Amino acid sequence: MKRENRTIHVSLVVVGGGPAGLAAAIRCREQGIEDLLILERGPRLGGILRQCVHSGFGVHKFNEELTGPEYADRYIDRVRELGIPYRCDTMVTDISADHVVTCVSEEHGLTRIKAGAVILAMGCRERSRGAVRIPGTRPAGVYTAGTAQLFVNLKGYMPGKRVVVLGSGDIGLIMARRMRLEGAEVKAVLELMPYSGGLKRNIVQCLEDFDIPLLLSHTVTEIHGENRLTGVTIARVDENLRPIEETKEFIDCDTLLLSVGLIPENELARAAGVELDPVTGGAVVDEHRETSVGGIFSCGNVLHVHDLVDYVSEEAEIAGESAALYLKGELPRRQTVAARAGNGVRYVVPQRISGGGEELRLFFRPDQVCRGAMISVSSGGELLRVRNRRIVTPGEMESIVLKEEELRRVHGDITIEVGLKS
Amino acid sequence: MKETRQITCIRCPMGCLLTVELTDGAVTKVEGNLCRRGEEYAKMECVHPTRMLTTTVRVSNGAPLPVRSREPLPKDAVFHCMEVLKGVVVTAPVAAGSVIVADICGTGVDMIASTSA
Ligand SMILES: Cc1cc2nc3c(=O)[nH]c(=O)nc-3n(C[C@H](O)[C@H](O)[C@H](O)COP(=O)(O)OP(=O)(O)OC[C@H]3O[C@@H](n4cnc5c(N)ncnc54)[C@H](O)[C@@H]3O)c2cc1C
Ligand code: SF4
Numbered sequence: 001m002k003r004e005n006r007t008i009h010v011s012l013v014v015v016g017g018g019p020a021g022l023a024a025a026i027r028c029r030e031q032g033i034e035d036l037l038i039l040e041r042g043p044r045l046g047g048i049l050r051q052c053v054h055s056g057f058g059v060h061k062f063n064e065e066l067t068g069p070e071y072a073d074r075y076i077d078r079v080r081e082l083g084i085p086y087r088c089d090t091m092v093t094d095i096s097a098d099h100v101v102t103c104v105s106e107e108h109g110l111t112r113i114k115a116g117a118v119i120l121a122m123g124c125r126e127r128s129r130g131a132v133r134i135p136g137t138r139p140a141g142v143y144t145a146g147t148a149q150l151f152v153n154l155k156g157y158m159p160g161k162r163v164v165v166l167g168s169g170d171i172g173l174i175m176a177r178r179m180r181l182e183g184a185e186v187k188a189v190l191e192l193m194p195y196s197g198g199l200k201r202n203i204v205q206c207l208e209d210f211d212i213p214l215l216l217s218h219t220v221t222e223i224h225g226e227n228r229l230t231g232v233t234i235a236r237v238d239e240n241l242r243p244i245e246e247t248k249e250f251i252d253c254d255t256l257l258l259s260v261g262l263i264p265e266n267e268l269a270r271a272a273g274v275e276l277d278p279v280t281g282g283a284v285v286d287e288h289r290e291t292s293v294g295g296i297f298s299c300g301n302v303l304h305v306h307d308l309v310d311y312v313s314e315e316a317e318i319a320g321e322s323a324a325l326y327l328k329g330e331l332p333r334r335q336t337v338a339a340r341a342g343n344g345v346r347y348v349v350p351q352r353i354s355g356g357g358e359e360l361r362l363f364f365r366p367d368q369v370c371r372g373a374m375i376s377v378s379s380g381g382e383l384l385r386v387r388n389r390r391i392v393t394p395g396e397m398e399s400i401v402l403k404e405e406e407l408r409r410v411h412g413d414i415t416i417e418v419g420l421k422s
Numbered sequence: 423m424k425e426t427r428q429i430t431c432i433r434c435p436m437g438c439l440l441t442v443e444l445t446d447g448a449v450t451k452v453e454g455n456l457c458r459r460g461e462e463y464a465k466m467e468c469v470h471p472t473r474m475l476t477t478t479v480r481v482s483n484g485a486p487l488p489v490r491s492r493e494p495l496p497k498d499a500v501f502h503c504m505e506v507l508k509g510v511v512v513t514a515p516v517a518a519g520s521v522i523v524a525d526i527c528g529t530g531v532d533m534i535a536s537t538s539a
Contacts, residue, residue: 053476053477053478053488053489053490053536054476055474055476055490065474067476067488067490067536068488068536069488069536069537070490070518070536070537072537073518073537073538152478153478153486153488154485154486155485155486156478156480156485156486181477181500181501181504182477182504199432199435200430200431200432200434200435200437201432203430204429204430204432205432205473208430209473209497371436390434390436390456391435391436393435395435396435
């Protein structure tokens with residue numbers, strides 16, 4: 001293999017050229033850091049947004065409903081305008097705790113880059129059939145929804161004609177509509193839980209518009225077919241999520257799309273010795289999005305799975321800004337306290353906060369649907385802030401802002417709770 | 423003539439189930455909404471439902487090109503528009519935002535390129 005025979009030195013390496021990596025690089029450059037480099041393993045910048053041809057991106061950030069490629073292009077245009085260097089078709093294979101990034105590409109072979117700081121922005125991958133353990137044969141025709149999205153939208157071919165979708169998160173809903181628009185018959189979307197993790201808007205516009213049935217509390221219990229999928233057995237599940245034998249039913253189909261969750265892609269973080277959060281699957285970070293390893297930052301779906309790209313960009317801007325401060329030796333170093341998930345909350349990001357600064361937004365994911373919800377934030381037993389919400393759902397990330405005055409009252413670990421408004 | 427329909431409001435995650443009363447095609451009563459936006463939504467959705475259309479078209483010398491309607495178009499024109507778009511083949515280079523099909527199916531809405539090819 002070819003090898004760039006010297007180690008390159010740069011101030012900042014951004015791993016991943018999706019919306020997170022792009023926004024982080026832009027912000028860092030705008031803060032005066034000149035030599036940075038974006039490394040992207042795909043053939044083009046833009047990450048997963050390139051294959052998300054539907055609209056609905058940017059409503060918060062730009063107050064417009066953009067398609068995925070349009071949203072990505074705004075950032076790619078800015079990267080070009082600022083002359084930020086990037087390498088595509090370049091896969092990062094290792095990162096060390098002292099910021100040596102190893103990558104491989106056809107063009108440059110194996111390259112070692114010594115960086116002042118590193119931003120992790122590798123996104124996430126989809127859970128596959130193995131991860132949900134469906135018994136049966138292993139025929140062709142079983143894909144993750146994202147893989148099917150790539151086939152249809154980037155390669156231009158249809159994976160099948162008679163489709164069942166397992167999982168009613170937004171990606172599954174969007175793909176049900178996409179397959180239907182392209183002429184496939186979508187027999188049903190199955191959801192294990194008694195509620196859908198997808199947006200109401202997607203349930204109406206992707207399923208109801210096309211009379212596609214949404215079967216809540218249902219799962220696939222068996223996959224049939226030798227070479228090609230010939231059908232699936234489905235069943236209703238009881239309150240312990242166990243299939244009910246008498247409700248088993250065969251559905252004839254040639255394609256099963258799995259939309260059963262996303263997992264942050266953190267092999268590289270692990271290699272660098274970054275502490276990971278077992279709940280999010282991403283790094284443990286402070287409010288600067290700095291990981292447990294100094295000078296290594298994380299943002300976007302590799303940190304925790306976001307449902308809206310707008311928040312990905314926002315988080316990436318924080319990481320980019322912090323990396324710039326770090327490189328200038330200006331990142332504040334204070335003692336931190338933990339931010340924890342209390343009752344009704346699955347996780348909180350950032351997991352550690354130092355409490356300085358003017359205001360701080362904490363992101364968290366509720367662990368169940370709650371109508372008439374009261375969100376409370378407390379520190380060391382003292383209540384800091386309370387907010388009421390008509391509804392919170394696990395499908396939509398929530399956030400709460402602590403103001404300067406509240407931050408001053410932080411004297412111990414912070415806990416966020418969601419309960420019923422009394 | 424009076425009829426009632428049930429629809430889900432999609433303006434916020436509450437997803438209120440709206441009961442809409444129509445008289446001769448006009449909305450005369452909305453129930454079940456927790457706020458004013460539900461009423462607006464019911465009027466739009468029952469009288470003149472529209473949808474954004476996004477899909478891809480073939481490119482003779484490259485990967486498919488993502489396209490979108492410049493604005494939402496009548497919901498019942500969606501499949502007809504898809505038929506038309508299936509027959510469209512463009513040749514790169516195409517600039518982002520350029521019109522791929524003008525006034526598609528007489529809806530008055532243009533289909534435009536979502537990115538460049
Ligand atoms: C299939 C799918 C569909 C989605 N649909 C929607 C949607 O409709 N609306 C919405 O708001 N959000 C959607 N999302 C969420 C979406 O992922 C985020 O909004 C956003 O794209 C996350 O940005 P990111 O930059 O963190 O990750 P990504 O967009 O995934 O970008 C990460 C980039 O890092 C690169 N990379 C990874 N590992 C390496 C490595 N070792 N070396 C070099 N490069 C690497 C990848 O190639 C990729 O380009 C979807 C996610 C998935 C997986
Ligand atoms: S009526 Fe108001 S509260 Fe109910 S779903 Fe619509 S916007 Fe939300």
